[in-house]
Amino acid sequence: MSSTESSTHEGFTAEERAAMKDHAQELKTAARRSSRADKAAEAERDVLAKIAEMQDSDRIMAERIHAVITASAPALAPKLWYGMPAYALDGKVVCFFQSAEKFKARYATLGFSDRAKLDEGTMWAAGFALTEVTAEVEARIGALVKQAVS
Template identity: 80%
Template sequence: MSDTDSSTYEGFTAEERAAMKEHARELRTAARRGSRAEKAAQAERDVLARIAEMGDADRALAERVHAVVTATAPALAPKLWYGMPAYALDGKVVCFFQSAAKFKSRYATLGFNDAARLDEGAMWATAFALTEVTPEVEARIAALVARAVS
């Protein structure tokens, strides 16, 4: 690669490194917890605590997303994933909320991992920008989550 090549790898950002460290902490903490029920209850408390720490705009979005996801798919277990509220089925993260502040983005994101069953043809969306959660947006989130766990 030449010195003038602008595609050189510069490594992970500080935010990405912090998220990876946070994920390692989450895994260590989860491994130390007691029974499955205790782990699930504590994981939900961790998610709610993380949401409560967010700035006003992100917190309002995350609270609504959390309410819609848990009401739509009670089989999804709330947990922290790279420091973000996430919802897993059989231990695999199906969807997650990423605050705008997490990676200094202009909008929050509702994302879906490959465990989500959103496949539609040869190409489909796996992340959605969120700027507000209106009744229409809540209905769309609920439909996506229901489809993701179907």
């Protein structure tokens, strides 16, 4: 085996393994919570705490996105999903915010699951790169999440 082959790893990255551990912990935490109202309130507190931990640029975007999503689509319930702020309908994630820092990416991402009703012909975007959240971006996100739950 050459030195190149031995240094190549085809498994999960450290960031991906950390995200899977986060998800396992999220499931355990959710199972321990008592009433549905408690679960929802505590899940939102978890999301806000995760956002507060982010580095400045990601945190600022995540705070604004959280505000836009909760105002534009109140049916979506905030929750953590693989250590990321996510928003679910009937317990199923519709959209999520992935900080740039989480996977050492050059930009943050607003992603949508297959539950989001964003269908447009035979091809449509399910993820959006974010470098800044301007008023125009907020309006676009608001429209997307409204459509996603329509």
